Amino acid sequence: MSNQLSGAEAFVRLLQGHDVKHVFGLCGDTSLPLYDALFRLDHGMTHILTRDERSAGYMADGYARVSGKVGICEGPSGGGATYILPGVVEANESSIPILAVTTDISVGGRGRYTLTELDQEALFRPLAKWNRVLNRAVDIPKVVRSAFTHMTSAKPGAAHIGLPFDVQKDPVDEADVWADPTLGSYPSRRFGPDPEMVARAAEALLSAKNPLFICGGGVVIAGGEAALVQLAEWLGAPVATTISGQGSIPEDHPLATGVVGSNGGTPMTRALVDMADLVVFVGCRAGSVTTERWRHPLPGRVPVIHIDADPGVFGATYKTQVAMLSDARLALEAILAEVKTAPRPTIGRLLDAAAIAKAKREKFGAFAALAASNDTPIRPERVVATLQKLLPSDAILVCDPGTPCPYFSGYYEFKQAGRHFISNRAHGALGYSMSAAVGAWYGRPQAKVLSIMGDGSFGFTVGEMETIVRQKVPMTMIVFSNSVYGWIKAGQKTGFDERYFSVDFSRTDHAKVAEAFGVKAWTVRDPADLEGTLRKALETDGPTLVDIHAQPLQDAKAPVSEWVA
């Protein structure tokens, strides 16, 4: 007879066994046994107390995106479970493995109007790749192992485990508490492509005149950056990315076009997509933003090769010549090996490094003119250009929707491959970046991490500055202060004849709010002060915030195709 652990102790040991080092979460009555186990056991994990379960979910997401490890968040029953959902769904749909642990009322208390009672398994069912609420402590080991397997294998995704109060206290046989630590990182168990599909893809690529890659988040998730660059160079083919796909290729590479699509794409990058006679989507859902509502490329105009770990994406919109179900890195490596068995293509391409250089010159020429402007309120272009000048190439920028996402995805050049840009592109919920940046810093503490938000997003997440100060997270927050839900106002301007309805709000002194939390903060109204202030903020050891009185988005020249048109 081996030793007995409590359910909560077994759970903590299983997290430890899966190489978990950080847990982001918020306490509650139903979590007391779990917290007690975390207190008593020597497990080497750091618990980061948050001020909102939403933030815990976003921190786990940001952590997982930069570290390559599973992110863990936890919260209590009922309200804690409902508040943790946004991070779970965002991560899941972005193929990022986070585990949400919710504690729950006792199994014995079900159906008796126990405070906070809720069917937490049903709650998470449509939102997570894998989901269980436990009924018995003895099932904890296999359930935790299964969650880690599903989160990190094949197409990664989020999982939820519900831990009832009594299940946390009931006994578990210590001999059952074992884990494979490699499942704490992703992708853990990959699958490669069908050789037949590899041969067909290689043949299509070698015979196309103007092939173009459009890469989504799947390339960076799979660590396929090196294989992608080698394949593109061998073929002389350009590489475009989605927003989540930034980092697939260094953006100053001569074959990198930058971001395409309706958010961050420009008429110049769109023209490159329209020149292609073969499009290869890699680790990319070919959704509405990337394809400008399925117009670029136009379905049926060009043959499509689609490489993804999720079979569901094939043929949703584009008739697909080659559908290659595979981990992106393994697929790219296999295609590279196959194309190299043939002579290197010598076709004179229209879509070559010179065409890309010309498109970039035009795009960045227009941008630079606006970035040099001394207009007030300060133009977003000036902020992007100044941060480009000041930040090291390994900085991590986490951007909320509104002004930050299109401007930084379109105009900031990420010069290193790998994950240096994060934006929540599955749902684009406001108030993501502050917490995701905290998680990113825990995942890569040697990097300078920035959260870049609109004032709308600031309002969603301001309370988390207490966590940032308490945990001494040396990140810099930037607020584009324009007193408006500008993205929506821009939609009213261009699509609804300027009938502005319920989109304006009053100005908050974000620097003063930050100072009240103990964050060192500045306000910038004059463009002449921008560079010096940002430099001070970036050099200060400890959390900083720069509140920038910025041009309202509806007046700006944002790279958002619906407004440009």
Ligand SMILES: Cc1ncc(C[n+]2csc(CCOP(=O)(O)OP(=O)(O)O)c2C)c(N)n1
């Ligand atoms: C949780 C949530 N509610 C509503 C929206 C819809 N939405 C998209 S952008 C936007 C406005 C963003 O305003 P702000 O953060 O101030 O940035 P700005 O657009 O002014 O730069 C809104 C309301 C959303 N993305 N997320």
